[in-house]
Amino acid sequence: MTTAAxxxxxxxxxxxxxxxxxxxxxxxRLAPYLFVLPALLLFAAFKLYPIGSSFVLxxxxxxxxxxxxxxxxxxxRLIHDPLFWTALKNTAVVLVVxxxxxxxxxxxxxxxxxxxxxxxRSIFRLGFFLPMVTGLVAYGIAFSVLLNKDYGLVNWLLxxxxxxxxxxxxxxxxxxxxxxxxxxxxxxxYNAVILLARLQTVPAELYDAAxxxxxxxxxxxxxxxxxxxxxALLLTTVLSTIGTLQLFDEPFVLTGGGPDxxxxxxxxxxxxxxxxxxxxxxxxAIAYALAVLIGILGLIxxxxxxxxx
Numbered sequence: 001m002t003t004a005a006x007x008x009x010x011x012x013x014x015x016x017x018x019x020x021x022x023x024x025x026x027x028x029r030l031a032p033y034l035f036v037l038p039a040l041l042l043f044a045a046f047k048l049y050p051i052g053s054s055f056v057l058x059x060x061x062x063x064x065x066x067x068x069x070x071x072x073x074x075x076x077r078l079i080h081d082p083l084f085w086t087a088l089k090n091t092a093v094v095l096v097v098x099x100x101x102x103x104x105x106x107x108x109x110x111x112x113x114x115x116x117x118x119x120x121r122s123i124f125r126l127g128f129f130l131p132m133v134t135g136l137v138a139y140g141i142a143f144s145v146l147l148n149k150d151y152g153l154v155n156w157l158l159x160x161x162x163x164x165x166x167x168x169x170x171x172x173x174x175x176x177x178x179x180x181x182x183x184x185x186x187x188x189x190y191n192a193v194i195l196l197a198r199l200q201t202v203p204a205e206l207y208d209a210a211x212x213x214x215x216x217x218x219x220x221x222x223x224x225x226x227x228x229x230x231x232a233l234l235l236t237t238v239l240s241t242i243g244t245l246q247l248f249d250e251p252f253v254l255t256g257g258g259p260d261x262x263x264x265x266x267x268x269x270x271x272x273x274x275x276x277x278x279x280x281x282x283x284x285a286i287a288y289a290l291a292v293l294i295g296i297l298g299l300i301x302x303x304x305x306x307x308x309x
Contacts, residue, residue, distance in 0.1 A: 058284035067281065074285035084286065086261050087269040090176075094265070095244045098180040103236060105184065106191035111225060113192065114199045125196070128189035136186075140253030143182045144169065147254075172262035175255050179263050182250050187243075191236045198232035199225065238301050245294050266290050 061070035078084055112118060113125055131139070146153050147168035155165040168178045202224065210220045248267030251257055257264035257272070266286065274283035 054284045054287060057281050058288055060281040062279050062281055065278075070281065074282050075289070077282065078285050078289055083261065083264070083269060084266075084289075087264045087266045090261075090263060091245060091247060091265045093176065094180065094183070094247060095241060098183055099237070099240045099244055101180075102184045102188050103191060103233070103240065105188050106195055106236065107229065107233070109188065109192040110195035110199050110229075111221070113196050125193070129193050130189070131186050132190040134186070136249035137253055139186060140182065140250050143178070143185075144254050147178050169255055170259055172260055175259055175262050179251055179254060182254060183247075186250075187240070191240070194236055195229055195232045198229055202228035234301065238298055241297050241301065242294055245290060245297070 057067070058074055059069060059071060060067040061073060109128060113121055113128070115121075118124065147155075149155060149165055149167050149170060152168070154168070158165065166174055168174050206224045206228075207220065210224050215223065246267050247265045248271060251263040251265050252268050252271065255263045257268045267290075270283050270286045270290070273279045273286065
């Protein structure tokens with residue numbers, strides 16, 4: 001009687017056949033989810049929640065520091081807001097004029113940096129990529145000093161050449177040109193590096209075959225280099241489009257959106273409504289309109305360039 005109870009206890013402690021094998025298997029299945037869980041929680045806290053909260057905020061109006069439900073009034077206001085359309089037009093001008101010019105320069109630069117005739121290619125590659133590591137605000141301030149009408153270095157050099165000073169940042173047309181120059185200086189090298197990486201994967205046999213067929217430099221570029229660069233061109237075009245639509249730092253530091261709203265972009269207008277006028281509901285509506293615009297343009301670009309890639 002006294003020895004039967006410990007025997008039953010030991011029998012109960014022994015796991016049933018197969019249970020030990022099932023337990024490690026279930027742990028193995030659970031392990032990936034546990035490793036991913038912290039990233040998912042952070043993504044939900046810092047991405048999904050702000051996105052959802054911003055949409056709720058876009059349906060409210062700020063009156064006397066209090067949020068009141070306004071339905072679609074902010075979106076209706078957006079459609080009839082002339083400043084929003086001015087900001088959209090300015091952003092579109094940068095997108096249509098500056099981005100193609102920059103990508104054309106980046107393509108030519110990538111081809112030049114890939115040429116065997118160029119000595120010291122590593123130094124040139126580093127030199128053209130260096131502007132990218134410069135802080136956005138820092139290079140914006142540097143350009144605002146260089147392009148200052150009264151004491152800027154550029155106008156001083158123009159004076160030495162006998163030319164009149166140019167109102168780089170105070171005239172609407174020259175302010176747009178100044179913004180384009182700053183963006184081109186900063187991002188051309190970055191896009192050239194992406195294109196160069198793709199260019200180095202184009203098989204050398206294609207160039208040899210083109211040479212055997214008697215193709216000239218332009219024909220080789222058109223029929224070998226350009227088709228080989230198409231995936232990288234699609235990537236740089238989409239990235240440049242998204243970056244341009246979100247353009248904020250350069251116009252904000254260089255001109256503050258002026259003169260006469262000539263460099264007011266959607267990003268600057270969004271910032272002004274949120275942190276200057278504290279109209280967070282309207283700023284959220286602008287943000288959602290911008291997100292829809294980016295999505296539509298991205299799909300169009302993938303449709304046009306992606307099918308050929």
